[in-house]
Amino acid sequence: MTHTPLVQNPLKAALAVAVLAGGGLTLPSSLHAQTVQVPTVPPTASVRGLPDFTDLVDLVGPSVVNIRTLERASAESRGGTPDEQMLEFFKRFGIPIPPGMTPRGPRPGPSDEAQPRGVGSGFVLSADGLIMTNAHVVDGADELIVTLPDKREFKARLVGADKRTDVAVVKIEATGLPAVKIGDINRLRVGEWVMAIGSPFGLENTVTAGIVSAKQRDTGDFLPFIQTDVAINPGNSGGPLINMRGEVVGINSQIYSRSGGFQGISFAIPIDEAVRVSDQLRTTGRVTRGRIGVQIDQVSKEVAESIGLGQPKGALVRGVEPDSPAARAGVEPGDIILKFDGKDVDKSVDLPRLVGNTKPGNKSSMTVFRRGSQRELSITVAELEPERPDTRAAAPEPPKAQSSNALQSLGLSLTELTAAEKKAINIRGGVRVASAEGPAARAGLREGDVIVAIANTETTSVKEVEAALAKLEKSRPVNVLFRRGEWAQYAVIRAPR
Numbered sequence: 001m002t003h004t005p006l007v008q009n010p011l012k013a014a015l016a017v018a019v020l021a022g023g024g025l026t027l028p029s030s031l032h033a034q035t036v037q038v039p040t041v042p043p044t045a046s047v048r049g050l051p052d053f054t055d056l057v058d059l060v061g062p063s064v065v066n067i068r069t070l071e072r073a074s075a076e077s078r079g080g081t082p083d084e085q086m087l088e089f090f091k092r093f094g095i096p097i098p099p100g101m102t103p104r105g106p107r108p109g110p111s112d113e114a115q116p117r118g119v120g121s122g123f124v125l126s127a128d129g130l131i132m133t134n135a136h137v138v139d140g141a142d143e144l145i146v147t148l149p150d151k152r153e154f155k156a157r158l159v160g161a162d163k164r165t166d167v168a169v170v171k172i173e174a175t176g177l178p179a180v181k182i183g184d185i186n187r188l189r190v191g192e193w194v195m196a197i198g199s200p201f202g203l204e205n206t207v208t209a210g211i212v213s214a215k216q217r218d219t220g221d222f223l224p225f226i227q228t229d230v231a232i233n234p235g236n237s238g239g240p241l242i243n244m245r246g247e248v249v250g251i252n253s254q255i256y257s258r259s260g261g262f263q264g265i266s267f268a269i270p271i272d273e274a275v276r277v278s279d280q281l282r283t284t285g286r287v288t289r290g291r292i293g294v295q296i297d298q299v300s301k302e303v304a305e306s307i308g309l310g311q312p313k314g315a316l317v318r319g320v321e322p323d324s325p326a327a328r329a330g331v332e333p334g335d336i337i338l339k340f341d342g343k344d345v346d347k348s349v350d351l352p353r354l355v356g357n358t359k360p361g362n363k364s365s366m367t368v369f370r371r372g373s374q375r376e377l378s379i380t381v382a383e384l385e386p387e388r389p390d391t392r393a394a395a396p397e398p399p400k401a402q403s404s405n406a407l408q409s410l411g412l413s414l415t416e417l418t419a420a421e422k423k424a425i426n427i428r429g430g431v432r433v434a435s436a437e438g439p440a441a442r443a444g445l446r447e448g449d450v451i452v453a454i455a456n457t458e459t460t461s462v463k464e465v466e467a468a469l470a471k472l473e474k475s476r477p478v479n480v481l482f483r484r485g486e487w488a489q490y491a492v493i494r495a496p497r
Helices: 010-021 054-063 084-092 271-284 301-306 325-329 350-356 405-410 419-425 438-442 462-470
Strands: 064-072 114-124 130-133 143-147 153-162 167-171 193-198 206-218 224-228 240-243 247-255 266-270 294-298 315-320 336-340 363-370 373-380 412-416 431-436 450-454 478-484 487-493
Touching (some): 054 114, 054 240, 167 271, 336 350, 405 438, 431 438, 450 462
Antiparallel strands (some): 114 130, 143 153, 193 206, 193 240, 206 224, 224 266, 294 315, 450 478
């Protein structure tokens, strides 16, 4: 094996010996005649030190909350298994396992006992208790518990949630809370430092930091996400992304991962989009979006060149829905939409965002490229079919079951139907069976059935049912017409003698 000498040049060797000896530079006599050129070090650019986040934590930390969600366990759900990764994390680091979570599943308990469901984060929007978080944090929860950094706990009410943008707003009854400062997303630059505060794996007030990796990252129809390398894990969802000025610029929402844990890529909802959504949720409880009724695709380079468009831009119309706003405006398959309401459509994903942010009923201008030339069209935006609002945590209390002596003798307990429930099953009247026991159960009635007539009398309220029963002989069988799902059927209830 041959070894390459570390120093081959005698001059370099002499310089090295002198430096290692720590004395002055004395050259061998054989080298006195040579001119030694000592390389000069070019002036370096000013080097900034690493950022100090301590002041930011003191400034924004009091505004970040922990959100626990609870779910009323049923006989079916009590046998489920919890998140194995979270259990492994607790065991590995010696953290006490939260109540209700064991390797064998949640503890058994009464069917109406609230069980822990999940953990997330949020931040204070206003001093009177409005809090912003992710929609997926509160989705399906029966109860919401908000814990402030000072350890105070509050039951929260769901103001509204929008699954399409993953934004939700909840409300707690508190005053004088420290609200966050909203930042300007247009000032956010790729490469700048940002910080996150949240509750990964339930560990409250955890701070992580990184840089903005990209902006306008297309991972959804209605949101251009902020990509960062800030460490985000389960439980961080809904927490704020903060710039070095102490302003919230995003809501931590998603991670890219093959294992379920952080792998260096995180996504945050831009705060300007989130605030726009939250304003609608606070005003109406839901978000309205525009639609024009087209199926679109990206414009390829080959297509752009072949039709004379030049650069690949805009949204290629592949289909137009019949009797849609686009059809009425004269949009045709093959058109390329270049502008909407005066704003450029650079990529096809830009169009749903521009249209979605337009108020339904608004008349907008649209520039399309068709067979070598541009055309201006006028279009009236329609409303995108809204999502079914998630109001489980904020739903009003259900009507109380009513059971008079006459109903009790039949084993029935009834509740009134709301107008929305009547509309949903397409009936004019009726009452819902809250419980069916004894004679009613033997006749085939059960909880959830809707009684539309009793003793050949249509019913629209519990009082009408009681009035019809009062006219009958106590020993006489009672015929009941009821709905179960889409089907109507009769039952005959025989009261005990």
